Amino acid sequence: MDIISGMTRPKTPTIVDIAAAAGVSKSAVSRALLGQGDVSPETRRRVEDAAKRLGYVANAMARGLVSARTKTIGVVLRDVKKPYYAYLQAGMQAQAERRDYRIVTTTNAGEAEIEDAIREITNLISLQVDGLIIAPARLPSSEYVPYLTRVPIVVAGRREADERISSVACDEYEGGVLLGRHVVSLGHRDIAVLVVDENYSARYHARGAGMLAGIRAAGGNPIPRMMPSDLVAAQFASPEGVTAIMCPTDSAAMDVLDVAGPDISVAGFDGYGPLAAPFIGLTTFRQPVEEMGRTAVDLLVDRLEEISDDHRFVSLHGAVIPGRTVRPVG
Amino acid sequence: MDIISGMTRPKTPTIVDIAAAAGVSKSAVSRALLGQGDVSPETRRRVEDAAKRLGYVANAMARGLVSARTKTIGVVLRDVKKPYYAYLQAGMQAQAERRDYRIVTTTNAGEAEIEDAIREITNLISLQVDGLIIAPARLPSSEYVPYLTRVPIVVAGRREADERISSVACDEYEGGVLLGRHVVSLGHRDIAVLVVDENYSARYHARGAGMLAGIRAAGGNPIPRMMPSDLVAAQFASPEGVTAIMCPTDSAAMDVLDVAGPDISVAGFDGYGPLAAPFIGLTTFRQPVEEMGRTAVDLLVDRLEEISDDHRFVSLHGAVIPGRTVRPVG
DNA sequence: CTGTTAGCGCCTTCAT
DNA sequence: ATGAAGGCGCTAACAG
Numbered sequence: 013m014d015i016i017s018g019m020t021r022p023k024t025p026t027i028v029d030i031a032a033a034a035g036v037s038k039s040a041v042s043r044a045l046l047g048q049g050d051v052s053p054e055t056r057r058r059v060e061d062a063a064k065r066l067g068y069v070a071n072a073m074a075r076g077l078v079s080a081r082t083k084t085i086g087v088v089l090r091d092v093k094k095p096y097y098a099y100l101q102a103g104m105q106a107q108a109e110r111r112d113y114r115i116v117t118t119t120n121a122g123e124a125e126i127e128d129a130i131r132e133i134t135n136l137i138s139l140q141v142d143g144l145i146i147a148p149a150r151l152p153s154s155e156y157v158p159y160l161t162r163v164p165i166v167v168a169g170r171r172e173a174d175e176r177i178s179s180v181a182c183d184e185y186e187g188g189v190l191l192g193r194h195v196v197s198l199g200h201r202d203i204a205v206l207v208v209d210e211n212y213s214a215r216y217h218a219r220g221a222g223m224l225a226g227i228r229a230a231g232g233n234p235i236p237r238m239m240p241s242d243l244v245a246a247q248f249a250s251p252e253g254v255t256a257i258m259c260p261t262d263s264a265a266m267d268v269l270d271v272a273g274p275d276i277s278v279a280g281f282d283g284y285g286p287l288a289a290p291f292i293g294l295t296t297f298r299q300p301v302e303e304m305g306r307t308a309v310d311l312l313v314d315r316l317e318e319i320s321d322d323h324r325f326v327s328l329h330g331a332v333i334p335g336r337t338v339r340p341v342g
Numbered sequence: 343m344d345i346i347s348g349m350t351r352p353k354t355p356t357i358v359d360i361a362a363a364a365g366v367s368k369s370a371v372s373r374a375l376l377g378q379g380d381v382s383p384e385t386r387r388r389v390e391d392a393a394k395r396l397g398y399v400a401n402a403m404a405r406g407l408v409s410a411r412t413k414t415i416g417v418v419l420r421d422v423k424k425p426y427y428a429y430l431q432a433g434m435q436a437q438a439e440r441r442d443y444r445i446v447t448t449t450n451a452g453e454a455e456i457e458d459a460i461r462e463i464t465n466l467i468s469l470q471v472d473g474l475i476i477a478p479a480r481l482p483s484s485e486y487v488p489y490l491t492r493v494p495i496v497v498a499g500r501r502e503a504d505e506r507i508s509s510v511a512c513d514e515y516e517g518g519v520l521l522g523r524h525v526v527s528l529g530h531r532d533i534a535v536l537v538v539d540e541n542y543s544a545r546y547h548a549r550g551a552g553m554l555a556g557i558r559a560a561g562g563n564p565i566p567r568m569m570p571s572d573l574v575a576a577q578f579a580s581p582e583g584v585t586a587i588m589c590p591t592d593s594a595a596m597d598v599l600d601v602a603g604p605d606i607s608v609a610g611f612d613g614y615g616p617l618a619a620p621f622i623g624l625t626t627f628r629q630p631v632e633e634m635g636r637t638a639v640d641l642l643v644d645r646l647e648e649i650s651d652d653h654r655f656v657s658l659h660g661a662v663i664p665g666r667t668v669r670p671v672g
Numbered sequence: 673c674t675g676t677t678a679g680c681g682c683c684t685t686c687a688t
Numbered sequence: 689a690t691g692a693a694g695g696c697g698c699t700a701a702c703a704g
Contacts, residue, residue, distance in 0.1 A: 024492060026681055037691045042683055049684090050689055069492070072468040073403040073412075074681035077696045082403075084469075092428045095616065102423045105449050109458075114465050117447045119435050128439075135444055138402040139414075139469075162354055162399070263616055270621035286425065286593055286616045291600035356697055367675045372699060379700095380673055404697030407680045 025066040033062035086136030089119040095285030103305020143312045168308040180307040180326040187297040188222020196230035199341030200256040206239040216260040262287040277338040293336035355396040363392035416466030419449040425615030433635020473642045498638040510637040510656040517627040518552020526560035529671030530586040536569040546590040592617040607668040623666035
């Protein structure tokens with residue numbers, strides 16, 4: 013017979029057990045442990061002693077049931093395998109800790125994106141999270157707006173139209189503009205820009221639009237090319253005369269680098285994670301992703317703690333990373 | 343005045359509200375919604391109707407409080423910014439969905455690793471998770487073993503010594519051996535191997551040990567070099583006569599590639615995520631990380647559902663990815 | 673098949 | 689400063 017099943021798992025101690033051990037009432041225990049209300053130093057000491065001795069861990073469920081606040085933030089991420097979401101998650105976690113909140117994350121396994129996402133949202137609501145942070149990518153606003161009656165929501169990664177929802181994002185259009193100008197400043201004129209459909213990804217689309225505008229403003233000649241998905245970027249054949257190709261993501265840039273000739277310059281967009289390695293020297297635009305995560309948490313917690321109760325949009329700025337994959341022309 | 347605060351958030355509906363709306367008792371509602379126990383089709387229909395109409399979402403806390411099971415798995419990850427953990431998380435999430443469990447993830451923001459980890463573990467226990475999956479890296483076993491009295495634990499990413507804990511890992515020593523042989527088979531003889539101290543990371547250490555053994559077994563001459571951390575791999579200067587350098591991680595390999603001359607061959611270890619891009623063509627060993635995540639969930643859920651109650655260690659196998667950064671010699 | 677009843681562990685008035 | 693008592697939303701006996 014196996015060890016665990018032969019061993020009755022000891023009943024986990026509750027405040028009642030501590031109360032008994034400390035020789036006080038359970039209300040005294042509650043007050044002492046919460047550190048609020050009046051408790052004599054003596055009582056507090058004995059309670060804390062007993063709690064430690066019994067290895068007491070408060071039951072967040074019971075606590076949440078009565079106080080209707082769990083100090084927990086639910087986070088819905090699209091796909092942590094993408095560094096963007098991983099960094100976002102890391103930023104949120106760090107800030108949540110600082111603000112004394114707990115973060116509970118769900119991430120789509122992949123396939124059925126929006127269906128999964130709403131199931132995850134209800135899951136989190138079921139867990140009685142105090143607020144929700146959604147990093148939606150392709151999730152239409154209409155899918156989560158209904159839940160606003162249940163819980164405050166903050167959107168990370170794009171500007172939210174609904175005025176009851178705060179949001180934080182990097183100005184990716186601006187990033188595209190700056191990066192486009194940079195490429196032109198290096199002497200490139202005819203520049204292919206891989207753009208995606210607005211419905212596929214509003215963020216990626218904005219990057220492309222920015223690049224086109226930036227190139228044009230700097231006197232270059234942008235040549236837009238529709239890209240159904242970054243996965244097929246590798247199949248992109250560069251048109252005649254083009255000296256540089258700008259991609260909506262770093263990973264697309266890697267794919268293009270793989271098939272483009274050595275004389276062609278390539279730029280990406282993101283600038284964090286493994287692809288930021290100096291060896292690659294990717295020319296790109298760095299988004300402040302972790303800061304976005306921190307800001308999202310601040311936006312939400314400020315509201316939860318009623319430090320602020322207006323809804324706003326915070327726009328963060330990134331920076332051009334020159335790299336080496338876009339070389340000067342001539 | 344702001345919209346939300348001027349709008350009283352509607353009290354969230356409970357089974358009592360549904361019971362009233364459907365004209366039945368709350369137990370009938372509970373049974374109908376849970377789909378267990380006997381309920382007439384008529385009652386079930388009316389309950390489901392009312393629930394949908396009111397936008398009912400069950401309170402997992404109340405439910406967990408009484409049933410003592412939450413169908414929730416707590417996961418402790420070291421740092422999602424590292425693709426290894428991100429992929430692990432993705433694998434777990436996917437499998438948990440399939441098994442009808444919910445996953446709640448915490449990840450260390452960084453700094454105080456073991457201290458953070460135990461706080462996270464108690465957080466999760468406080469949330470009444472049914473089980474814990476720990477991907478510990480540098481967390482000593484003794485830190486989480488005490489919690490075994492509270493909740494079943496599965497370890498992902500290394501073999502666990504305590505026989506009350508199941509674990510799953512990739513055989514990284516074997517991976518090192520295979521990769522070492524591969525490099526030798528390409529004609530390399532004097533091969534530098536960047537090794538780390540066992541205390542820094544047992545996993546990375548095993549990789550290095552495997553490489554040394556594999557090279558030796560294949561007739562090569564391994565030259566071990568201590569590496570305090572992958573971050574300083576870039577400062578590594580290759581000794582005389584060495585034609586190849588083997589690194590404990592892909593990201594270390596990138597750093598080495600950055601400083602090594604073009605004639606030197608470089609191998610990494612991991613083989614997933616952005617660094618697996620064909621453009622880089624990194625020679626490496628691919629670990630089945632997502633599968634590890636899935637297996638960890640299965641190990642835990644099998645136990646929770648009492649499908650199995652022995653504790654075991656599952657060893658998964660990876661594969662050498664030839665790539666282009668290790669070139670044939672001569 | 674259905675309703676009634678009794679808690680689950682905790683916080684919070686309300687007395688004392 | 690402390691204890692007693694009620695109830696949060698839900699499930700699980702137990703009667704009917």
